[in-house]
Amino acid sequence: MPREEYERRLVERLHATRRWENEPVPTGVTIDDLDAHEIQLTLDNAIGLGRLEATDRRDIESVLRGLELLHDGNLLNAAVALYGKADRLKPIYPQLAIRLARFRGTDRLADFADNRQYWGHAFSLLRRGESFLMDHVPIAGRVVPGKMVREDQPWYPPRATREGIANAICHRDYTIPGGAVAVAMYDDHLEIANPGGLHFGITPEKLTQPHESQPWNPIIANVFYRSGIIERRGSGTLNIIDWCLENGNPTPTWKEQAGSVYVIFLPAELPRTTEVETQPKPGDDTIPREARDQVGTKLAPSWH
16 A cells, blocks of 8 residues: 555544544644634634524633634634634744735646735635635626626636635644645636635545535534535535526536645636626726627726
8 A cells, every 4th residue: 555545544544533634733723823803703603503502601712612622621723723813823823824815827838917925814814815816806797688787707606715715724634834725816717716625535526516524623613604604514506606607607526636626716707798888996807808708898907
């Protein structure tokens, strides 16, 4: 058996009891290093959704215990991944990051139109990713005969891309110090990647079909579920597919490559029979040339 395969099987066998997220934090890391406001937001959302019982004990330690982020009085790494905010944590947890890029072309050899990197807890990174895509995803508006209100259609459906980023945060391998969730937008596609691989027999093909979910970081995934970020386990990739089809996008694809898992989105297929006007936000790049030629869109301002 190849060494790599042996090590993979060993890690999967130990996964139920020993993994990065359920290890105690290093000495010196305390509850004071966590974002108390974000923890309270999680509690309120979870109770509002009926995913956590209402309680009178709202102190941070009690909430963390209810979210299974404390074990035998020890704060777990999962708590820092979800809520760590203190700047002094960066050297200890450099992997709590997201990389966001907009390329002027169709591959990574192209120049950057925008390139950002942020460090922070899971909820803040999700918001950073959403905000970046809101800045750069063009929105096409079409006038439908017989309707007074124009219908807007984003090139990539926000619910699907948000789910893609949330899944990457939940399933990534946090043991890689230089790892980070990555969002890369090109002229003709969008990629969301997380460091690590697929486990427990899951393949890219199986992700497009009903499947059992065994999240690599079940504690982190459970908190995202309770807060309403993700839905029931195993439905995330299927929801992404459904939302893409509803928006007119081709079915996204998944792949494993160079130690990461990618989900790849293609732009919405805009109708040619109606008038379409692209409405990018300030600072957005122009949309792909071949798409502009097909639907007769107006050009957006160039990148600054």
